[in-house]
Structures are given as structure tokens and as C-alpha cells.
Amino acid sequence: MSTRAAAEERVRWLREEIRRHEHLYYALNRPEISDQAYDDLERELRDIEARFPDLVTPDSPTQRVGETPSEEFPTFVHRVRMLSLDNTYSEDELREFEARVFRAIGEQEIAYTAELKVDGLSMALHYEDRRLVRAVTRGDGVRGDDVTANARAIRSVPLVLRDEADVPPTLEVRGEVYLPRSRFGEINREREEAGEEPFANPRNSAAGTIKSLDPRVVAGRGLDILLYSIADARAAGVRSQWEALERMRAWGLRTNPASRRCQGLEEVLVFCREWQGKRDELEYEIDGVVVKVDDFALQEELGATSKFPRWAIAFKYPAEQATTIVRSIDVQVGRTGKLTPVAILEPVSLAGSTVSRATLHNEEEIARKDVRVLDTVLIEKGGEVIPKVVGVVAEARPKGTRPWTPPETCPVCDEPVVRPEGEVDRRCPNVSCPAQIEERLKHFARRTAMDIEGLGDSLVAQLVERELVRDYADLYALDLDDVVALERMAEKSARNLLEQLERSRSRELRHLLFGLGIRHVGERAAQLLARHFRSLDALAAASVEEMEAVHEIGPIVAQSVHDWFRDPANRRLVERLKEAGLRTEEEGTAPVSPVLQGQQFVLTGTLDSMTREEAKAAIEARGGRVTSSVSKKTSAVIVGRDPGSKADKARGLGVRLIDEEGLSALLAGD
Ligand code: AMP
Ligand code: ZN
Numbered sequence: 001m002s003t004r005a006a007a008e009e010r011v012r013w014l015r016e017e018i019r020r021h022e023h024l025y026y027a028l029n030r031p032e033i034s035d036q037a038y039d040d041l042e043r044e045l046r047d048i049e050a051r052f053p054d055l056v057t058p059d060s061p062t063q064r065v066g067e068t069p070s071e072e073f074p075t076f077v078h079r080v081r082m083l084s085l086d087n088t089y090s091e092d093e094l095r096e097f098e099a100r101v102f103r104a105i106g107e108q109e110i111a112y113t114a115e116l117k118v119d120g121l122s123m124a125l126h127y128e129d130r131r132l133v134r135a136v137t138r139g140d141g142v143r144g145d146d147v148t149a150n151a152r153a154i155r156s157v158p159l160v161l162r163d164e165a166d167v168p169p170t171l172e173v174r175g176e177v178y179l180p181r182s183r184f185g186e187i188n189r190e191r192e193e194a195g196e197e198p199f200a201n202p203r204n205s206a207a208g209t210i211k212s213l214d215p216r217v218v219a220g221r222g223l224d225i226l227l228y229s230i231a232d233a234r235a236a237g238v239r240s241q242w243e244a245l246e247r248m249r250a251w252g253l254r255t256n257p258a259s260r261r262c263q264g265l266e267e268v269l270v271f272c273r274e275w276q277g278k279r280d281e282l283e284y285e286i287d288g289v290v291v292k293v294d295d296f297a298l299q300e301e302l303g304a305t306s307k308f309p310r311w312a313i314a315f316k317y318p319a320e321q322a323t324t325i326v327r328s329i330d331v332q333v334g335r336t337g338k339l340t341p342v343a344i345l346e347p348v349s350l351a352g353s354t355v356s357r358a359t360l361h362n363e364e365e366i367a368r369k370d371v372r373v374l375d376t377v378l379i380e381k382g383g384e385v386i387p388k389v390v391g392v393v394a395e396a397r398p399k400g401t402r403p404w405t406p407p408e409t410c411p412v413c414d415e416p417v418v419r420p421e422g423e424v425d426r427r428c429p430n431v432s433c434p435a436q437i438e439e440r441l442k443h444f445a446r447r448t449a450m451d452i453e454g455l456g457d458s459l460v461a462q463l464v465e466r467e468l469v470r471d472y473a474d475l476y477a478l479d480l481d482d483v484v485a486l487e488r489m490a491e492k493s494a495r496n497l498l499e500q501l502e503r504s505r506s507r508e509l510r511h512l513l514f515g516l517g518i519r520h521v522g523e524r525a526a527q528l529l530a531r532h533f534r535s536l537d538a539l540a541a542a543s544v545e546e547m548e549a550v551h552e553i554g555p556i557v558a559q560s561v562h563d564w565f566r567d568p569a570n571r572r573l574v575e576r577l578k579e580a581g582l583r584t585e586e587e588g589t590a591p592v593s594p595v596l597q598g599q600q601f602v603l604t605g606t607l608d609s610m611t612r613e614e615a616k617a618a619i620e621a622r623g624g625r626v627t628s629s630v631s632k633k634t635s636a637v638i639v640g641r642d643p644g645s646k647a648d649k650a651r652g653l654g655v656r657l658i659d660e661e662g663l664s665a666l667l668a669g670d
Helices: 004-027 035-053 091-105 150-151 182-195 200-209 213-219 241-250 262-281 297-301 363-369 432-445 455-464 479-482 492-506 508-513 523-533 536-541 544-548 554-566 568-579 612-621 644-655 661-668
Strands: 073-079 111-118 123-129 131-137 143-145 170-178 225-230 258-264 286-293 314-315 319-334 339-350 353-359 376-381 389-392 600-605 625-627 636-639 657-658
Touching: 004 035, 004 200, 091 123, 091 262, 091 286, 091 297, 091 314, 111 262, 123 554, 131 143, 131 150, 150 213, 150 523, 182 600, 200 213, 200 636, 213 376, 213 661, 225 241, 258 262, 262 286, 262 455, 319 432, 353 376, 353 389, 363 389, 432 455, 432 508, 455 644, 479 492, 508 523, 508 536, 523 536, 523 612, 536 568, 544 554, 544 661, 554 568, 600 612, 600 644, 612 625, 625 657, 636 644, 636 661, 644 657, 657 661
Parallel strands: 600 625, 600 636, 636 657
Antiparallel strands: 073 143, 111 258, 111 286, 123 131, 123 170, 170 225, 286 314, 319 339, 319 376, 339 353, 376 389
16 A cells, blocks of 8 residues: 555555445344454554545544543433333233223224334434534433443444435434443443442443543443434435334335334234243343324324323333342452352242342352341342342341341452452462362353363363362463363363364464453454554553554553453463463554554664563564664664663764664554
């Protein structure tokens, strides 16, 4: 990409292509290319834009995440009020709704749209000339917060609508922002490990995320959106709700494929019953169905009260709750040593599955709810796999129970527990605690990490108990005899396990990095770091600032990764993993850095913040080269403490000298 004209041409093509794939993936759920191929397109675009910064436009797919966190959100007054919905809880009440409609417009054949009521937060998106110009939360319905920077970080929010003739020049659409269940579980795990309060449900986590002041946090969370209405639909020439959904879809907006046009109320009832049974299969939480009179002319006739439209109603599903008895309270030790109390329950059926455990989060939570052994408790299924205890049924408490007391020592290794100031959790401080080792190994084996399916829970327990495995690297030293000697281990499954371990050696760097279980490093962060630094060595050598300079990586992740690599035990672990033949480098060509591409460096003297090897890896990761002797081709000599003769030679040749600070700046992209 030598000339600017060629770059411009390529940029235009890449943006179109990326937008097309975004649409296929997010709006239509019908991807045509692999994630990897998509990432490659995006990376190429980023690279060209880095070299030709004047080609960057705000609607470029690379510009989803703004660099600067906002101070606060400006208020925006909605042009059309965002109303709430009236609720019903039974089929009879739904029939009453129809009776009211009939009274207002006369009895007639009515078509409805039935839409799932996604439990998130509602948001308005404003487009002008097909470009996203503003995103506003519902707020109190009259005015909301302008959260444009955060909404841009949601992948399924198109920055530019498709080039369809009937897209109104100014358009406001509305929809529900939500956090997929899978992400909810993951985020809560990360929060708990970080000593932060877990979110109570996906709705809170979506709301909390959209109010985050840092768009990078939003991007990392994986929010999604489903659009369900056009604010000024009549002006847009649309005549019914069903048509509105169709038009939005055609314009590139993501709508819910489950929506259905129903002839008459009976079909609506079928829809409601159907989804009540299937709601657990959805990737998001729903709390009911929204029923809307389809025809806009009828909607207008019906009008609205001060709070609700009269042409729509929410049919709410009952919350999925059950009562049961607490048999005992167990304490689990997590991978970072965090102790989590868990209620062991009399098995009870809830939302289609049998539940025998519920999380109690932490001791403060238990104290607040005063949950005791033998209590009857109300449990509820939220987005999490494991349900939670909502509260105690006070009248049902038997005599002689006592409040629960948290353990003073680790239930597994007996080490006295610690509770760092300001944190709600107790921790087992013993890094060699068998429970922690087990949890780390299980995490390492996860499908999204190293994908070692044969390493099941009971196997991990035995390997740790017999002290065959203390850390990840030990796994790769196992041989057939070791494994066959374990209980209930047939030779065939032992061979299987060894094969899987063998295969895992060539897992991509991002999976390994995620598998290492560094606090705060979820799948996405691991992917971004691996893609940017391209080797464990380069990452180990990176400063906090360099990591933060990576798109979407925030200060907490950066600090945590930095600290992890500063621990000598972890450095040794990395060395042993390398010796075991694991892939610690990304394949393919290094990303091109506008600063270091094609430049040659020579290192001399001792650096304080990194070894020479690390400096070399960091430079190479950015497209630069490191050679051993100074020549006229040398771009610069990096001079550490007690430099050798190379520094003098550089001065003689007029080659630039850079100190350690300068190197850091260079690596950070300055
Ligand atoms: P409520 O908060 O119970 O008054 O219900 C109104 C809210 O339901 C709206 O503000 C939206 O956030 C949400 N909602 C979810 N799905 C839909 C949908 N398909 N149509 C309209 N509103 C919806
Ligand atoms: Zn312990």
C-alpha cells in the first residue's frame, strides 16, 4: 500500500466489506467468513488508518471505541416520549385488554405483533443521513442520558445504515440493550475474582455497563441490541408495526427473529405459551411478551394514557422461583483463593431442571439475609447457571438454629484465611492450596482455553491429590503409566487425554493466555493482547502503558497482566511451558507498526525494566528488527546502563541514541 490514493481505495473497500460482514453476523446471524478472517480485515484497516491518519472517519468500523472516557453523560430530551408498558399476568387479563381495544375501536379482526420482552434497558438510536449521531437511554421517559460513545462500542449497533432508498434522512429507532447470559456468567466470575460485587442479574449488568464512563469497558462486555420500534414511524411512511420491523431489518438494524405477526388474540396466546416453555433456551433473559396492535392507524385511534400506550401490553411471565430447605452451607475455594459460600439444598425442580445448590455470594450476603442451615429459602433462577437464594421464609425456621459463621481457616488446606481490607471476600492465601490448583487446572482445560476435554473434575482431583500435577506445565510431563495408574482410568481414556494434551501444545496464543487464568483477563482481553503482542515474551516485556495503548484494554487488565509477569514463579512457569513445546507465539506476520516498521535497532548496556531478550521481542512484535552491530543502516541504538563501544560507534556514524525512557515511548507508539 504505497500511495495514498491506493490506500484510500483499499480503505473504502475494507470498510464496505467489514460493514457487510458486521451486518451478516450481528443483524442476520448468518456469517459468511470466519472470525479470524473478519479480524484480519479489521486489522488491515487499522494498519492502513494508522499510516494515513487523515483517512480516518468517525463512521469507520475501527472507530467504535473512542479513546477518552467521558466525564458525565449530557441529558437529552426525547423528541417522542419513551413510554412504559401496562402489564398483565394472566391470559384472562390479556383478554380484558382485547375487550378494551374492542370498546375503543369497535369489534373487528385485529392483527397483533407478539414480541419477546427482552429484559435489558431501552435505548433510542438517532440516525441522520444513515449515520449514527446519537444514542439516548430511556431515563424517565422524557429525558435520558446521551450515551453515544458507549452505544458505538456495541457491535450490533450499526454506525452506518445500509444504503436503502427508503431510509428516512432523520430516523429514531428504539430497542433493548442486553447482556447475553453467557457473558453475564463470565463477567460475574471475573468480578468475583476481582473482589467486586457480582451483578444481581443480566439487566443490572447491562444497565451498569451502559453507564460506564469508559467505552473500552463497554466494548469488552459484549452487549447486544435488539431493535423493536421506529419512534416516528408514520413520518417514515411505515403503516404497521410488522412493516416497521421488516424495514428496520432491511436497513441493517438487528431485530428479533422470534417476533410473530398474529391474527387475533388466540394466536398471541399460543405465542406466549410457546415461549414460556422455551425461554430458558434463549441467549438472553425475557420477562414476558409484548403484544402490540399491528396497524398504526388503529394505534393512533387508541392513543395513550400519560404512562402507557393503549395499543400495547406486556404479558409478564411469573418469576421462576421455588422454595426448599438448606441442608448445609459449603465453602468453595476458587482459582484465586476466594472463598464462596454455597447452600446445599434439598433438591427441587425449578425452570425445567433440578436444583441442589445455590450461591450465597459472600458472608455479608449471608448475614444480611440471615440464611441458616435448616432454613426454608426462596430460590430464583437468574441468568447464572447456579441459582441464588432470594431470602429466608422466616415463619418456617425450626427452633435451635444458629447464624452461620464463616471459616477461619481454608476448608481444604487449613491455612488461616485472610480478608484484605475493603474486600468482601475471604481468601485462602496459600498458592499451593490443592483446591486452588484444581480450579486453575480446570480453567486451563476449559473449551475456550486449552480445550482438554479429557481432563475432567475427578481426574484433576486425583492428579492434584497424588501430587502428580502442581501447575499447568506438569500436565505436559504426564506419561501413560501415570495416568493409567489413576482410579477409574481405562487405557483408552488415558491415551485420549495424552492425545488431547499433545494437541493442546499447538493451541493459539490467545487460548493459552486465557488459560493461564490471570485475574481480569477474560477471553476477549486475551485475544486482544495476543493479537497485539504476538508472543508471551513480548507481553511479559510490555509496560502497563503499552498494554493500555491496545484498543479496548483498560488499566485494570493492564496492571494485572503486568503484575502477573513480575512474579518470578510465573516467569518460571512460562519458561517451563515453552520447554514443554507449547505455542507461545502467534503465527503469521507481525502487525505492521507505523513507527518501527522497517527500522533497525541495536541494543547496548543494561535496561532496568526488561531484559535484552524482552526488548528485542517487543521491538520485533512491532515490525522492527534488532541487529548486533551498528552500521549506517541502523536507525537507532538503545543505550542502557554501562553501555559498550556500540554507543561510541553510533556517535561516530551519526546514528541516533535512545535511552530506556525513549524506548518505552517508542514501543508505546510515540
Ligand atoms: P416496563 O419496564 O415493564 O414498563 O416495560 C417497558 C419496557 O419493556 C420498555 O421500556 C422496553 O425497555 C422493554 N421492552 C422489551 N422488549 C420490548 C418490545 N419488543 N417492545 C417494547 N418494549 C420492549
Ligand atoms: Zn486453601
